[in-house]
Amino acid sequence: MIKVPIVDSHQHFWEIDRFDYSWMPDGSPLATDYGPTDLSPLIKAAGVDYTVVVQAVSSPDEARWLLELADQYDFIAGVVGWVDLTDP
Secondary structure (H helix, E strand, O other), rough: OOOOOOOEEEEOOOOOOOOOOOOOOOOOOOOOOOOOHHHHHHHHOOOOOOOEEEOOOOOOHHHHHHHHHHHHHEEEEEOOOOOOOOOO
């Protein structure tokens, strides 16, 4: 029998003081750092093999950071990043 990988296709990571998450209200339960070490035990317990990380802000710097995380963690299968396609 072939095992089909389970993929969480939409996941966010953020470090509150690293980038501008001004869309996030003060006092929100979201307003804390969330990263791969927070997610790893949760996806293992749920039987998820891989995840795709989606940017939380429109920032080339955040895209680079998420790509660096993808290089470090095997369970990050992809990054949905943002780039300004109108900027030459």
